[in-house]
Amino acid sequence: MSDAAPRRALVLGASGGIGAALLAGLRGAGAEAIGLSRRDDGLDLTDPASLARHADTLAGTDFDLIVNATGALVIDGHEPEKSLDAVDPAAMAAQFALNATGVALAIRAFAPRLARDRRAVFASLSARVGSIGDNGLGGWVGYRAAKAAQNQIIRTAAIEWRRRNPRSIFVALHPGTVRTPLTAKYAARYPTISPEDSAAALLSVIAGLTPEDSGSFRDWKGERVPW
Template sequence: MPNNITIFGANGTLGSEFTRALSSHYPEATIHAFSRRPEDSAAQNVTTHQLDYLDEAALKYAATEVSANAPVDLVIVATGILHTDDIMPEKSLRDLSADKFMQIYQANTIVPALIAKYFVPVLNKKQLSVFAALSARVGSISDNHLGGWYSYRASKAALNMIIRNVAIEARRTNKQAIICALHPGTVDSPLSEPFQKNVPEGKLFTAEYSACQLLQVIGSLKTEDSGKVFAWDGNEVLP
């Protein structure tokens, strides 16, 4: 049972649902909820924090603070973007832009990597502990049959490689750590809203359902699963 939990992107659609569900399931746990624009939580076991994810000094301080009294049992990174007011997924090469590429990579690849840099070392070494970052099935190279979405696909494929690298390194010093990425499915959220008309019937999930499914996946993980990507249904997403 996780006693010390940290969630990044806690103010987002899935991040807030992870926070709510974990607070309810583990009322005795200490939960640290980080976001760029935090909101106060009514739950007594949730402490909210404001954080610039690209500020390494702040990340280092945060890792020190949350692990001061106990190692961290569970880290969930629920950050990332697919589109903004100025960015939409590319349909073809002519839509590529260096600035857009850098914004997508920064949010989807660099931020989770920096969080891992400071929070994987403070994971519990005496019992199973998990570092999980939200990825996407479209980051699978072998499963790409439609093309398009260049920067988003590439950023998630890169994130999956980061997860694999971190898992290999962490295994040397923490045999109890599980480093993984998770595909939540298509969640009814501002992120997916422009693309929902193409989602097959029954495949547009509520945040509550997706978060619940992913927490079940996390709870079923074993150390040999470290470095892998798993979908909401528990199936492994191939590279």
């Protein structure tokens, strides 16, 4: 197994379409892969106690790869806003709680389980709509802003973790427009890919990253996405 191939991996959000495909792909490649999810394990990224409890069960385990595949576009029935006129404070706060703050809390809880003596990757599924530079349509205010905040969190974690392990890599990844329940109502105008194809592409991108790439934002083809 090459240095870039994870021997031991953890997938957060493993019951979702992309998360399940990532878990299957990792296991198919021979990795010892563990999956955690809200549905199957009660993992809640908005609850620090839940994150700490699950991280404690992994004490003594060091991972070559941790992938955060959690996230939601529609929370508590609130659809993406078509304009700033539709912004709802509670809905926007919920977006940040899961898609931004939740990622910071997940890093705080699980990144200490990354290996310190070799290459180790923390990858988090972001979204191209979180790119400020690539925003040409407007709308989707809460989701866009929360994903943009997540990207900043990943960038900051990359800088901090480099001091602990110079071979660590933190990366935000756009998985493509994947055919999952999350995108079902919104994907008609865009080319879509299957969860399996997305997962395979993402794992290939992750395998090709170097420490110099830490803190970057990539898509499923490995291309840099504008901040």
